[in-house]
Amino acid sequence: MRQLYVIGIGAGDPAQVTVQAIEALRRVDVFFVIGKGDAKQELVEVRTAILAAHTDRPYRMREIPDPPRERMVGDGDYRGVVEDWHERRAALLEEAFAETDGVGGILVWGDPSLYDSTLRMVRRVAERGAQRFDLEVIPGVTSAQALAARHRIVLHDIGEPVHITTGRRLREKGVAPGESTLVMLDGECSFTTVPGDDLHIWWGAYLGMPDETLIEGPLRSVEDRITHRRKELRDAKGWIMDIYLLRRVD
Incomplete structure (x- = not known):
């Protein structure tokens, strides 16, 4: 059974890579990379x-072309579209596993647990059964942590929760009372649709770069x-x- 590491590498600053991640990087023979294009x-x-x-x-780099994701019209079947995209990505990842030997590694921006599909794809490959591997996940510094650090803030107010969501969900649900809202994956500046003159925003782009x-x-x-x-x-x-983070202020 081969070893596979899924390694969180932070938001972009090489200094944010943890000691645990560095130790894992030094064991990897081949890194699997899903290509994102020239842009x-x-x-x-x-x-x-x-x-x-x-x-x-x-080490070697094994690049995997990212299959195109279906464009939705309106609300559409968002979950179905993403599930299909993940399935096609998993098939390509399984093929790459079959064609390479040695300890494998997949680098993940931020942390693998937060709005990243890598672990879902790896699980799909394991469930197919053709490729067997021992998986170890290495946590990383998230963009949420980097945003808070760069703005020198706490993500939530005293005794309050912090809600992590997407731009699409923010447009649907808005900002709940008594809740700080951290928004990721927002390509449409959804903060402009949220009512309220009492909201404060902390925004960051290319954190750590x-x-x-x-x-x-x-x-x-x-x-x-x-x-x-x-x-x-x-x-x-x-x-x-x-x-970005949104919070109601007095």
Whole structure:
């Protein structure tokens, strides 16, 4: 039975990689990478820098083309679309496992437990039964933690919960009273749809990377600035990773 590591590598800063992750990196013979296209070549470079900084043993990279994801019209069957995409990704991952030998590793931005599909795909491969492996998961610093650290804040108020959600869910549910809301995977600036003049926002893009950008303030005062800056950055780089926290203030 082969060994497979799924390793959280933080939000982009090589210094955020944990000692446990470094130890795992140094055991890997082949890293499986799901390609994100030329637009996200910078992510490849950051990943390469992390490996260069933390391991000096020979390793191989096995790139797996990311299958296209069906575009939904309106609300559509979101879960069904994602399940189909994960199934096709798992089939390609299984094929890559079959064609390579040695200790395997998959690098995950942030932490594998938070809005990442890697563990779901690996589980699908294991359930198929053709490839047998011993899986070890290494936690990483999340973008949520990086956002809080860079803004020097606590994610929740005293005795309150913090709700982690997506832009799509924020548009549907809004911000609950007495709850700080952390929003990920929002490509539509959904904060502009949330009512309330008492909301404060802490926003960050490319956390831990050279182009890191931070904006915070009363939502109604800074939402246009964030929307404009986000479009500028995305147009310039061809991609963007951002996250934000919303909280009602007195």
